[in-house]
Amino acid sequence: MDWIFDIPTWEFAALTSSAFILFSWFGAIFLRPILRPLLGGRAGLNDIVGYILSLFGVFYGLLLGLLAVAAYQGYGTTQGIVAKEASALAALKEDIAAYPEPERQNLIWILRDHTRYLVKEAWPQQRRGLIPRGGDVRMTAFQENLLRFQPSTTGEELMHAETLRQFNVYYEARRMRLQAIGTSIPSTMWYVVLFGAVINLVLIWLFDMSLLSHLFLGGILAAFVGAMVFLIADMDNPFRGAVSISAAPFEPILAELMED
Amino acid sequence: MVRWLRQEATPGARRSGAAALCIAMAVVVGTAGCDALSLPHPFAKTPQVSPIKVGLLHSQTGTMATSETPLRDAEQLALLEIEAKGGIDGHPVEAVIEDGRSRADVFPRRAHQLFEKDGVVALFGGWTSDSRKAMEPVIAAAKGLLFYPVQYEGNECSPDIVYTGPTPNQQILPALDWFLSPAGGSKRRIYLLGSDYVYPRTANFIARKYLAAKGVEVVGENYVPLGHKDFRPVVETLHAASPDLVLSTINGDSNIDFYKELARQGVRAAEIPVVATSVGENELRALLPSTVEGHYAAASYFQSIDTPANHEFVDKFQQEFGLDRVTDDPMEAAYVQVKLWEIGVRKAGTAAPAAVLAALAAGTEFDGPGGRTKVDPKTHHLFKTFRLGRIGSDRQFDVVFESPEWIAPDPYPAFAFPGWRCDWTQGAPVAGPAVDMGASARAVAH
Numbered sequence: 001m002d003w004i005f006d007i008p009t010w011e012f013a014a015l016t017s018s019a020f021i022l023f024s025w026f027g028a029i030f031l032r033p034i035l036r037p038l039l040g041g042r043a044g045l046n047d048i049v050g051y052i053l054s055l056f057g058v059f060y061g062l063l064l065g066l067l068a069v070a071a072y073q074g075y076g077t078t079q080g081i082v083a084k085e086a087s088a089l090a091a092l093k094e095d096i097a098a099y100p101e102p103e104r105q106n107l108i109w110i111l112r113d114h115t116r117y118l119v120k121e122a123w124p125q126q127r128r129g130l131i132p133r134g135g136d137v138r139m140t141a142f143q144e145n146l147l148r149f150q151p152s153t154t155g156e157e158l159m160h161a162e163t164l165r166q167f168n169v170y171y172e173a174r175r176m177r178l179q180a181i182g183t184s185i186p187s188t189m190w191y192v193v194l195f196g197a198v199i200n201l202v203l204i205w206l207f208d209m210s211l212l213s214h215l216f217l218g219g220i221l222a223a224f225v226g227a228m229v230f231l232i233a234d235m236d237n238p239f240r241g242a243v244s245i246s247a248a249p250f251e252p253i254l255a256e257l258m259e260d
Numbered sequence: 261m262v263r264w265l266r267q268e269a270t271p272g273a274r275r276s277g278a279a280a281l282c283i284a285m286a287v288v289v290g291t292a293g294c295d296a297l298s299l300p301h302p303f304a305k306t307p308q309v310s311p312i313k314v315g316l317l318h319s320q321t322g323t324m325a326t327s328e329t330p331l332r333d334a335e336q337l338a339l340l341e342i343e344a345k346g347g348i349d350g351h352p353v354e355a356v357i358e359d360g361r362s363r364a365d366v367f368p369r370r371a372h373q374l375f376e377k378d379g380v381v382a383l384f385g386g387w388t389s390d391s392r393k394a395m396e397p398v399i400a401a402a403k404g405l406l407f408y409p410v411q412y413e414g415n416e417c418s419p420d421i422v423y424t425g426p427t428p429n430q431q432i433l434p435a436l437d438w439f440l441s442p443a444g445g446s447k448r449r450i451y452l453l454g455s456d457y458v459y460p461r462t463a464n465f466i467a468r469k470y471l472a473a474k475g476v477e478v479v480g481e482n483y484v485p486l487g488h489k490d491f492r493p494v495v496e497t498l499h500a501a502s503p504d505l506v507l508s509t510i511n512g513d514s515n516i517d518f519y520k521e522l523a524r525q526g527v528r529a530a531e532i533p534v535v536a537t538s539v540g541e542n543e544l545r546a547l548l549p550s551t552v553e554g555h556y557a558a559a560s561y562f563q564s565i566d567t568p569a570n571h572e573f574v575d576k577f578q579q580e581f582g583l584d585r586v587t588d589d590p591m592e593a594a595y596v597q598v599k600l601w602e603i604g605v606r607k608a609g610t611a612a613p614a615a616v617l618a619a620l621a622a623g624t625e626f627d628g629p630g631g632r633t634k635v636d637p638k639t640h641h642l643f644k645t646f647r648l649g650r651i652g653s654d655r656q657f658d659v660v661f662e663s664p665e666w667i668a669p670d671p672y673p674a675f676a677f678p679g680w681r682c683d684w685t686q687g688a689p690v691a692g693p694a695v696d697m698g699a700s701a702r703a704v705a706h
Binding site: 101103109144259260 | 320325326329333357359545546547548581584585
């Protein structure tokens with residue numbers, strides 16, 4: 001199902017809602033005539049079905065609501081991690097600018113290489129749901145060069161200590177971003193959501209209404225359930241799909257490093 | 261409505277229908293229905309054409325990282341150019357990048373992983389001869405192809421490797437010729453210094469044989485481990501031998517400490533110049549200009565070459581990787597080898613290693629940033645131009661000598677390896693009598 005993240009948001013939303021509507025209509029036309037006789041055609045069935053649907057709707061609505069909030073919170077948290085990583089990178093860039101030559105240029109080159117990799121290679125990989133691995137060697141190379149520096153004055157010692165601290169801050173934020181790539185709503189939960197959606201639509205089919213009413217009212221409900229499922233799915237993977245966290249916070253840093 | 265229903269479904273309509281069915285299945289079944297039934301994903305934007313995978317295997321960490329990481333960048337530049345052209349015959353080219361960690365035991369493991377797990381069809385990689393020799397059996401077992409972009413010692417003729425760096429007769433020997441000539445100061449006392457592994461040992465063996473034939477004295481020979489940092493005793497010993505030229509085959513970031521120590525002990529380029537075989541613009545970036553100014557490097561390419569092709573190469577590289585980045589000889593070879601591979605794949609019509617090698621061995625030529633070059637059908641090495649550069653105050657090289665024509669590669673110079681010959685047009689290399697390189701080196705080892 002990875003391809004759903006490659007299509008535009010409106011297409012994804014339309015496809016999800018359409019799928020639910022189609023399913024609802026399919027049931028109303030072909031399955032409803034089979035299901036209703038099974039329950040008997042006695043009067044008052046609509047009231048019973050309405051009562052069950054209301055009760056079920058509360059639980060299902062809660063589930064969808066909580067999931068939507070969780071997905072949004074996850075998205076927001078990851079956005080915060082990326083912002084923190086970008087800030088730490090910018091601070092690290094400023095720290096190494098104070099090193100004497102030739103160490104300064106060497107460190108700038110590695111940091112630029114890393115930032116370029118982040119923007120041009122790592123982010124596209126994240127959008128495909130892959131965990132980019134190329135940053136590890138760049139970080140190791142940066143650390144090797146950083147540790148090779150021998151401070152010769154007290155000022156340089158302080159500067160070096162601060163840079164090492166900043167490097168650790170950056171490293172931590174980067175690890176958190178990598179962790180967030182694979183974080184998503186468990187598939188079991190998705191099964192429950194979709195199972196709940198099916199129950200919703202099946203209950204609608206049990207109402208004694210004209211086919212036109214079924215198509216209209218069932219279609220509206222199905223479209224809304226589809227929209228909710230789309231919303232959760234789109235926000236669930238914060239680096240994938242049209243509603244995703246971009247590499248924008250790193251782009252100005254790369255532009256500055258390219259000029260350095 | 262009826263007419264519309266009776267119309268034949270167009271491919272677009274079929275596609276939309278399949279998409280709707282696909283989504284409906286996925287929703288109703290509650291799983292990736294399309295994936296389970298292997299149905300095509302009609303809205304997928306990712307290319308359906310299978311990519312050609314190539315491996316880039318250089319040391320991005322460790323003592324060789326300063327030298328080798330730029331090779332990865334140069335190769336990526338060439339791959340970006342291929343991508344900009346739409347790939348090769350519609351196939352995108354995908355690079356799988358691994359780190360050799362400056363360790364000869366890591367290179368073969370990574371090479372094996374690239375061929376067997378990642379499915380690459382060609383490998384661009386290595387720097388040290390240790391790493392190349394360690395990878396060779398893996399390449400042979402995988403029936404793959406390695407493109408090796410660095411100057412090396414020769415004494416090798418592998419059917420699985422395309423050697424795009426210079427051999428000693430294309431680099432060390434012309435450099436020595438120049439220094440022995442009046443233009444180079446008619447040097448007569450040469451000191452050989454290198455990292456302790458196969459390339460410097462063999463290169464110095466060849467140099468000793470060559471100098472002996474010319475009646476020139478080798479006043480000392482010394483080796484330091486890769487990654488060596490304490491050059492104080494080394495430079496003291498060198499200074500005491502009073503050479504008038506040092507031939508340095510030191511590799512990696514040991515060069516930084518070596519030149520720093522030379523400057524610290526007041527060994528000036530005007531008195532004892534160093535001509536290095538593994539120092540380029542990238543190694544110099546970690547040194548102050550005052551430390552290295554006036555020393556020399558032997559190579560086929562320098563960033564300062566004033567040709568349109570080189571200006572274009574340097575501009576493209578700097579636009580992609582940083583305006584202050586530099587290019588050097590192994591980087592040019594790394595760039596050229598990817599271009600050659602591309603030509604080979606296009607000529608062969610397939611990326612199969614054997615077919616690509618056959619296409620290249622038909623004498624494929626390429627106009628690179630360093631000038632025109634050609635794959636030698638006999639040795640699978642390149643014809644290359646020789647250049648000698650003197651380091652200027654801007655850490656760039658002033659070319660003081662350039663060979664009038666390209667030089668044919670010779671991995672087995674007859675004076676050093678009598679009876680040995682590499683000629684794949686004759687089916688296989690000819691092995692001569694065993695050569696003991698150690699005896700020669702031990703005679704003057706300090």
